[in-house]
Amino acid sequence: MAYITFDTDKCKGCGVCADNCPQTLISMDEERMNALGYRPAVFADPEGRCKGCKICAEMCPDICIEVYK
Amino acid sequence: MAYITFDTDKCKGCGVCADNCPQTLISMDEERMNALGYRPAVFADPEGRCKGCKICAEMCPDICIEVYK
Amino acid sequence: MYYDVMMAGFGGQGILMIGDLLALTAMNEGRHTTWMPAYGVEMRGGTANCTVVISDKRIGSPITARPHSAVIMSKPALQKFAPRVRPGGVLVANASFMKPEDAGRDDLQSVFIPAVDLATELGNERTASMIALGAYIEKTGVVTLEDAVAALDSTLPEKRKKLLPINVAALERGRDFVRNGK
Amino acid sequence: MYYDVMMAGFGGQGILMIGDLLALTAMNEGRHTTWMPAYGVEMRGGTANCTVVISDKRIGSPITARPHSAVIMSKPALQKFAPRVRPGGVLVANASFMKPEDAGRDDLQSVFIPAVDLATELGNERTASMIALGAYIEKTGVVTLEDAVAALDSTLPEKRKKLLPINVAALERGRDFVRNGK
Amino acid sequence: MALTLTKGNEAIAEGAIHAGCRFYFGYPITPQNDIPEYLAREMPKIGGTFIQAESEIASINMVLGAAAAGARVMTSSSGPGVSLMQEGISYLAGSELPALVVYISRIGPGLGGIAPTQGDYKQVTSGGGHGDYYTIVLAPASVQEMFSLTIKAFELADKYRNPALLLCDAILGQMKEPVEIGPRPDFKDISLPDKPWALNGNAGRKSNLIKSLYLGDGEMEVQNWMLFDKYNKMKQEDTYFETTDVDDAELLVVAFGSCSRMAQTGIDMAREQGMKVGMLRPISLFPFPEKAVAELSARIPKVLVVEMNTGQMYKDVKVNLDRAADIHLYARPGGGLPTPDDVLEEIKKIY
Amino acid sequence: MALTLTKGNEAIAEGAIHAGCRFYFGYPITPQNDIPEYLAREMPKIGGTFIQAESEIASINMVLGAAAAGARVMTSSSGPGVSLMQEGISYLAGSELPALVVYISRIGPGLGGIAPTQGDYKQVTSGGGHGDYYTIVLAPASVQEMFSLTIKAFELADKYRNPALLLCDAILGQMKEPVEIGPRPDFKDISLPDKPWALNGNAGRKSNLIKSLYLGDGEMEVQNWMLFDKYNKMKQEDTYFETTDVDDAELLVVAFGSCSRMAQTGIDMAREQGMKVGMLRPISLFPFPEKAVAELSARIPKVLVVEMNTGQMYKDVKVNLDRAADIHLYARPGGGLPTPDDVLEEIKKIY
Amino acid sequence: MSENITPATGPKKIMGRPKCLNDVTFHFCPGCNHGNVHKMIGEAIDEYGIQDRTIGVAGVGCGVFLYNYVDVDVLEAPHGRACAEATGINRVHPDKIIFTYQGDGDLAAIGLAETVHTANRGENITVIFVNNTVYGMTGGQMAPTTLLGQKSTTSPYGREFMGDGYPIKMCEMLATLEGTAFVARVACDTPKNLMTAKKAIKKAFKMQIDQMGFSFVEILSTCPTNWGMTPQQAYKRVAAEMIPYFPLGIFKERTTADYM
Amino acid sequence: MSENITPATGPKKIMGRPKCLNDVTFHFCPGCNHGNVHKMIGEAIDEYGIQDRTIGVAGVGCGVFLYNYVDVDVLEAPHGRACAEATGINRVHPDKIIFTYQGDGDLAAIGLAETVHTANRGENITVIFVNNTVYGMTGGQMAPTTLLGQKSTTSPYGREFMGDGYPIKMCEMLATLEGTAFVARVACDTPKNLMTAKKAIKKAFKMQIDQMGFSFVEILSTCPTNWGMTPQQAYKRVAAEMIPYFPLGIFKERTTADYM
Numbered sequence A, B: 001m002a003y004i005t006f007d008t009d010k011c012k013g014c015g016v017c018a019d020n021c022p023q024t025l026i027s028m029d030e031e032r033m034n035a036l037g038y039r040p041a042v043f044a045d046p047e048g049r050c051k052g053c054k055i056c057a058e059m060c061p062d063i064c065i066e067v068y069k
Numbered sequence C, D: 001m002y003y004d005v006m007m008a009g010f011g012g013q014g015i016l017m018i019g020d021l022l023a024l025t026a027m028n029e030g031r032h033t034t035w036m037p038a039y040g041v042e043m044r045g046g047t048a049n050c051t052v053v054i055s056d057k058r059i060g061s062p063i064t065a066r067p068h069s070a071v072i073m074s075k076p077a078l079q080k081f082a083p084r085v086r087p088g089g090v091l092v093a094n095a096s097f098m099k100p101e102d103a104g105r106d107d108l109q110s111v112f113i114p115a116v117d118l119a120t121e122l123g124n125e126r127t128a129s130m131i132a133l134g135a136y137i138e139k140t141g142v143v144t145l146e147d148a149v150a151a152l153d154s155t156l157p158e159k160r161k162k163l164l165p166i167n168v169a170a171l172e173r174g175r176d177f178v179r180n181g182k
Numbered sequence E, F: 001m002a003l004t005l006t007k008g009n010e011a012i013a014e015g016a017i018h019a020g021c022r023f024y025f026g027y028p029i030t031p032q033n034d035i036p037e038y039l040a041r042e043m044p045k046i047g048g049t050f051i052q053a054e055s056e057i058a059s060i061n062m063v064l065g066a067a068a069a070g071a072r073v074m075t076s077s078s079g080p081g082v083s084l085m086q087e088g089i090s091y092l093a094g095s096e097l098p099a100l101v102v103y104i105s106r107i108g109p110g111l112g113g114i115a116p117t118q119g120d121y122k123q124v125t126s127g128g129g130h131g132d133y134y135t136i137v138l139a140p141a142s143v144q145e146m147f148s149l150t151i152k153a154f155e156l157a158d159k160y161r162n163p164a165l166l167l168c169d170a171i172l173g174q175m176k177e178p179v180e181i182g183p184r185p186d187f188k189d190i191s192l193p194d195k196p197w198a199l200n201g202n203a204g205r206k207s208n209l210i211k212s213l214y215l216g217d218g219e220m221e222v223q224n225w226m227l228f229d230k231y232n233k234m235k236q237e238d239t240y241f242e243t244t245d246v247d248d249a250e251l252l253v254v255a256f257g258s259c260s261r262m263a264q265t266g267i268d269m270a271r272e273q274g275m276k277v278g279m280l281r282p283i284s285l286f287p288f289p290e291k292a293v294a295e296l297s298a299r300i301p302k303v304l305v306v307e308m309n310t311g312q313m314y315k316d317v318k319v320n321l322d323r324a325a326d327i328h329l330y331a332r333p334g335g336g337l338p339t340p341d342d343v344l345e346e347i348k349k350i351y
Numbered sequence G, H: 001m002s003e004n005i006t007p008a009t010g011p012k013k014i015m016g017r018p019k020c021l022n023d024v025t026f027h028f029c030p031g032c033n034h035g036n037v038h039k040m041i042g043e044a045i046d047e048y049g050i051q052d053r054t055i056g057v058a059g060v061g062c063g064v065f066l067y068n069y070v071d072v073d074v075l076e077a078p079h080g081r082a083c084a085e086a087t088g089i090n091r092v093h094p095d096k097i098i099f100t101y102q103g104d105g106d107l108a109a110i111g112l113a114e115t116v117h118t119a120n121r122g123e124n125i126t127v128i129f130v131n132n133t134v135y136g137m138t139g140g141q142m143a144p145t146t147l148l149g150q151k152s153t154t155s156p157y158g159r160e161f162m163g164d165g166y167p168i169k170m171c172e173m174l175a176t177l178e179g180t181a182f183v184a185r186v187a188c189d190t191p192k193n194l195m196t197a198k199k200a201i202k203k204a205f206k207m208q209i210d211q212m213g214f215s216f217v218e219i220l221s222t223c224p225t226n227w228g229m230t231p232q233q234a235y236k237r238v239a240a241e242m243i244p245y246f247p248l249g250i251f252k253e254r255t256t257a258d259y260m
């Protein structure tokens, strides 16, 4: 029952969270650009695989991720 | 048949030569002061003990000593 | 004649490059010209802009607070610079990222061109600003497209010459958009 | 009244100290005074000198190119400074290291005092300059010897007070030499 | 000759190469980084040396060493970096060594910002560092002049054995303009002056010594007057300025560098409106065109100084002004630009 | 109060202690070493800090840190060392931090020599470093003033949140004179201004920030004008000078620092010979007594500037001179001293 | 601890923004580790509850805007001199927690003398050293830590020993000085390295709190922009090129304060 | 060899003034080792016959008057920057022999960054470093090399680690840099040490002649004046206090030039 949220306005689309998510639940939004001109990260966990391991949040250079559990 | 000469005008009476002469043939002139206001070193070797070992000349910080042999 | 144009967008969109190309073309056409970038801000903001002035006479300031025209490729840039364009001036804006309303004024001769979409159609997203330049040239007539192509050709080093056709296509696509309204 | 005196000799002879004492005495007597050393030459030359000015009025320059008097303790200093003393001025010189001829002029009120020899007699070679100061004070009357002794007393820290008698003796020896010519 | 569209900073770098400068030592700082970056690329190609020093202090001292060794040598920097070089510049002047320091100003004091400014005028024209000395200061107003005055600055530095500064701002440094730059000459075709005083080993001659310490009685006074005479000679032989439209002028605008361009446009606008306005543009800031100011202000009794600072050149104009003339100032510090409209406005006020 | 025979440099150091300065950071250089040496001895006794920094650059930056932390803090140096501090001084001004820099001049440029000089006048009065700023500059002329103006300089620095300089030469620094120095006050009895802007942890308040970087559009222009207003306020409220014998004078001598003493004796001699000569002695070199020059020269149309350099203050006098007045210069750079006789000679020439 | 525990009964926030960091967007480029370092500093400050007695000194480089992000008193130092500023502050407020934040140009080129002498004096401060082998702020010039062969705008043909010198290893140099209490090199390229980095930064602050002397943490960091790389490539380069030359680890750790 | 052999048949001069030294009196104080160092430099120059292609750079300190004594081209550098000047000269004249002459204040305090970076660049120059644990020229202030407890005019109560830092060991620090070719510490207090010192100085010049890179010799020296000692006491102090803290020896010696 864990999940993460993004502060999408701050996201720079660097993909570091996605690269490090052990469950590969994060991807880059190919559709949308945020106000900074970046394609932000999005979280998709239809199967509820997120363990709240916090790795994405630890690794995000821009402190965009909050982790809930 | 070795001996040394002093450039007395340059001597600063530091006594380093005297301190290091293995034969103790050098002393400071108690009588005289040179133009710099120092009591210069003097060489006295009545018994011809100087071996020309060059130590005094090597050690003199002011290059006052010439060694002959 | 005297023209000045402010060009602005995100870093990486090729803003400085199209400004440079415009100035070079003007020079080759025998005009006085200056190109002035907003330079190394000692900070990383992800924005880029430059000003090009073209004139028949010796040019004073290469910077202008109130440009006669603008080529705008990003929404933040539109918000910042659209208000500065002189009334009645020319605005070429990247409609892929913004709507005419975003300019906040309707007293300009505006061309909203979906440059990124058109570029993607051409097969290279990075030619969007070249498309915008084509549109600007067509709209203002400040230089000829032929001279711009020649200038571009002259600056491409041998091993990058293969990029010429797509960029020429982009310039023309921009021109055609203005001519045909699509 | 206005007096100035240049004091000079080898480093270590106590030149700066006697200058300081003279200035302090003058201050205690209610005069204006300045003491100015030739300072840290950023080189080691083994020389020392200072200038003391004493006056009833506010003092302008604490340095003087042409002093009214001089106290000279070494031969190089004599050669350098004797020519600068104003004609008719006072010269107190250390006869232990130099002869009256070395001054190269005879228009001064000179006292050649064998200060080092007298100091050795007193039992402390280092009091030579104090002897010279005694002679200078006697010769010029610029301050009184009593005030000089009091000033000296006031500057000696408690644990060095034992040096007072020999220094007083030195000052007096200098005075007596001037008074008695020996 | 063919025109190329060239960036000001790069015109300086290329000018240095044309002048025969083969040694560059510098440290990065905005807004002049194009200069070291250009030379890092080009120097190796022509047998020159580019060193990024560990600091501006190291830079200016490497410059001092290379200058003493007889080379044409330069560095470039901006505000904080040039402040750090002041000891070294003073030593260059005291040791009578020629070198070029390119100064692309940024706003100050402190870290300030990187916008264009002329706020370093008083620093450079007062010598900058400690002691009684001055540096030659040239102030280009176009990319073409950035090229040509760089060469001139090297020549003057050598002529006077004195450091020379090229003072520009970020407008000039960053902008591109069409310029005429001839083909790069071969090093052997560049005529460089003999430097018999240079340090290169004493083979066949007495040892050379380059120093600025003078402890002998009166030696430094002689030295200071000698420098003073040199500065007077500069005033007589190498004062540079440009005048436009002064013959019939009733108002004289004085401005230098990029600021003079905006002022010129303002003047053009005033002329269109029938006002007789002329311009004096100092090109050498030291020596300052003192006589030109005196003579022109005797004829044109209204003078307007336009500067991108709080009024620094103003003092140099005022001190040389004809007694009867009136002086006004339009000043914009901190990156504020005196636009042609602003200048026109000021002209109208006092015309 | 009792008189003591005190060395100028030591009077400065003691003045700093009286002013409540408990932090000194500096690097040795002749002729000011008595200051650090005195404070190395005394600071530990009164709970103060003395640090010999690794360089003048480290010194001025430690000063910047301590000033930001809210302390009264000082450094001292001479020519080459002060040149190295120019970046830091510009940052102090840009960050609006109060601190005292004591400048005991030596002859320059370069390593020069250690004789007395006023050759650093233009450096200090032009701000020194990069950007549009000035420092307060006070110039004592006696050991007594070295004590009292040190205290004053600290007060002005705090009043304006601006660096202050005390400019002296080796004559003043090395000489001893009778001075009145009261007993050393307890630190708690010294009234120091509140510094709510200082950095000491944000407990109970918003975080404080001390910086000089302003990148926002127009921010630096505001900043520069704000500083400009501050300098104008200094001009109005804290310009210091002394006049003697000006009421009936027909010739005005302008001189500062140790030079003014020799000039004064020269004037006394002239008066004895029946010449009506007066003196203006600027005490604050920045702000310069502009109005005093203008007003006095309007009344006394002959002005003689006497300086121990090639003529630096001359420009400040000239630029403020009444239009009708004539100005003359007697200049002695490089350790040359304008003796009273020399000054008298000059007075005679132009009287 | 720094986590803000949400009081609700549902899922709780177990990780987010450190309390002492302002809620604003970093100006750093995508994939730049400067952000990570800021976050770790914020976590350390939160952890020890020292926000209201911490003073930061920002060196000039991409990290100069420290004050926009970390909500503590901050001084902006001239380029390279942060350690001198920190010394001045430390002498005035020996009871406060003082840290500098410096890049490799700032700390190891222009500021080398200040860095070494401050370490040698054993100033009780913490130095956070962001080593990205390049001058970021000014546009990618060579730094003292630029690797041999690495291209930069001022080493366009790759750094060469002759002329440019070897990349300098600051940890190794500083560890030889008596004055240093804690010297460590860390990286943020993998979750594991990042956790070690967090610990090292906390440790450095703890050392200072315990008055142990000069503590120093070098963080090997990415600069995708000036390396001309994507964030992904940049993270790989840290492991592939930087760590082999700049080995990670603790180079010195004083265990008692008895050196005083 | 440097000795001037007198042609007569009687006793021959077997030791005197090196050829390249001017026949003038040193301005140094009695018992100051600066004179010895000058002589050893002169001997090295004579030995290799390089007088006419040697360029000296004088640091500011008691050794600044180098040019009065050594008859070669000389540049007087600003205090602390001799290595930067030497770099400039070396780049213009890579074929000349360039040496700097610097005191401990000059080289290790104000000039530290220039010294370290020049060594790191492996400039092919020779640095002669006279360490007398004090600022001589300016009157005896504390130097970076002043020993703990040593009194100086700016450490009147003796140098303390807290506040003043530890005495810095330059040889040890420089030897860790790749750029250095030869790093040695020597003394002149005894005939034996002096002979080793002579060898080290010659070796340093030889290294440069062979294009091996940066060579560095630290000479532990007396400053009787500012130590407040007689020459005799000063010589004893070198052995009793300095050598134990600053061990003599060769810290690095490159044997091939293949580092290039």
Ligand SMILES: Cc1ncc(C[n+]2csc(CCOP(=O)(O)OP(=O)(O)O)c2C)c(N)n1
Pocket: E027, E028, E029, E030, E056, E080, E081, E084, G060, G061, G062, G063, G078, G079, G102, G103, G104, G105, G106, G107, G130, G132, G134, G135, G136, G137, G138, G143
């Ligand atoms: C005295 C001075 N010199 C140069 C500069 C220009 N400058 C600003 S930041 C910087 C270097 C930045 O590199 P680094 O310290 O490695 O930090 P990064 O930006 O890579 O994080 C330089 C040279 C300056 N501000 N001041």
Ligand SMILES: Cc1ncc(C[n+]2csc(CCOP(=O)(O)OP(=O)(O)O)c2C)c(N)n1
Pocket: F027, F028, F029, F030, F056, F080, F081, F084, H060, H061, H062, H063, H078, H079, H102, H103, H104, H105, H106, H107, H130, H132, H134, H135, H136, H137, H138, H143
């Ligand atoms: C920039 C600068 N700062 C300070 C000085 C003053 N100064 C001259 S020599 C010297 C230090 C001398 O000590 P050291 O280098 O150890 O040499 P030594 O005299 O002991 O041989 C200093 C601080 C200076 N000339 N320039």
Ligand code: SF4
Pocket: A006, A010, A011, A012, A013, A014, A015, A016, A017, A018, A040, A041, A059, A060, A061, A062, A063, A064, A065, G031
């Ligand atoms: S790591 Fe952070 S900034 Fe990067 S893509 Fe993920 S959420 Fe966005």
Ligand code: SF4
Pocket: B006, B010, B011, B012, B013, B014, B015, B016, B017, B018, B040, B041, B059, B060, B061, B062, B063, B064, B065, H031
């Ligand atoms: S060592 Fe030299 S200077 Fe010293 S006493 Fe002997 S001869 Fe004289």
Ligand code: SF4
Pocket: C044, G027, G028, G029, G030, G031, G032, G033, G034, G062, G132, G136, G137, G222, G223, G224, G225, G226
């Ligand atoms: S330039 Fe480099 S260091 Fe600076 S913010 Fe961008 S990625 Fe980070």
Ligand code: SF4
Pocket: D044, H027, H028, H029, H030, H031, H032, H033, H034, H062, H132, H136, H137, H222, H223, H224, H225, H226
């Ligand atoms: S002060 Fe010291 S180092 Fe200088 S010459 Fe004298 S003894 Fe030698």
